[in-house]
Each structure stands twice: as C-alpha cells, then as structure tokens.
Amino acid sequence: xxxxxxxxxxxxxxxxxxxxxxxxxxxxxxxxxxxxxxxxxxxxxxxxxxxxxxxxxxxxxxxxxxxxxxxxxxxxxxxxxxxxxxxxxxxxxxxxxxxxxxxxxxxxxxx
Numbered sequence: 001x002x003x004x005x006x007x008x009x010x011x012x013x014x015x016x017x018x019x020x021x022x023x024x025x026x027x028x029x030x031x032x033x034x035x036x037x038x039x040x041x042x043x044x045x046x047x048x049x050x051x052x053x054x055x056x057x058x059x060x061x062x063x064x065x066x067x068x069x070x071x072x073x074x075x076x077x078x079x080x081x082x083x084x085x086x087x088x089x090x091x092x093x094x095x096x097x098x099x100x101x102x103x104x105x106x107x108x109x110x111x
Contacts (some may be wrong), residue, residue: 005088008108011099014047018108022087022095032093032107033100035085041096062065064096078102 004022006109009032021034026081036044041064045055052069067077080096087093 002085003088004035004085006092007032007034009105009107010108011103013051013104015046019044022085022093023107024085028101031103032105033081033097034105035095035097035100037093037095038082040099041080044098046057064098066098 002024002065004024007021007023009021009023010017019034019036020040021036023034028031041056045053045064045066048055048066053066054069055064055066057064061079061081063079063081065079066078067075071077080098080100082094082096084092085095087095090103
C-alpha cells in the first residue's frame, strides 16, 4: 500500500484557493498528483464549476465523473475512483485523485 503524507495544493485555474490533501510525491510532467478525502474532493470540483467543469458522484463506482462543458459530446469524461491509501499517522484512508495525472496541480508553498 502506498504511503501518503498531508500536503496543501493549488491550481492556477482556481486562484487564491488552497486545497488540503495528500501526496506520495509522485508527479506527472512535473506537476503534483494530489489525493483528497471525499469532502475536499467535492470542494475542488465545486470550485472547478467556474472553469466550466461539470461533475457528478457515482455511488455504484464510488467515483467522481468530471467533464468540461466545452468538450465534444462524444468526449470521454474523467473518472476519479476511490482508492484506499495508508496516510501517515492516520492509517488507511479513502481518497480520490482529483486531477492527478491530468490537471496542473502544485504543492502550496508557505506564505
């Protein structure tokens, strides 16, 4: 099982907002690949509506389904399914990799 540590994340398309999540320090094209607990994942996706993203939660898959309003109708949505990961100090935790390996996330720096 992969170990995660707590981290804070920012994304340039949602300025001035910091999201609390977890990382295993993996990157995609140099960008962070965050994991979020369900309530924070919903907060990320709610904030993404300003950038024309629409989303739903599929309880059967335990996954968030995300697409852009600008995508063609036949475009496959992104599916961010729940995974269980070991979190430092907390044990096994269910998290969702919202935008991991596809969105331009960065670790937030201390102000």
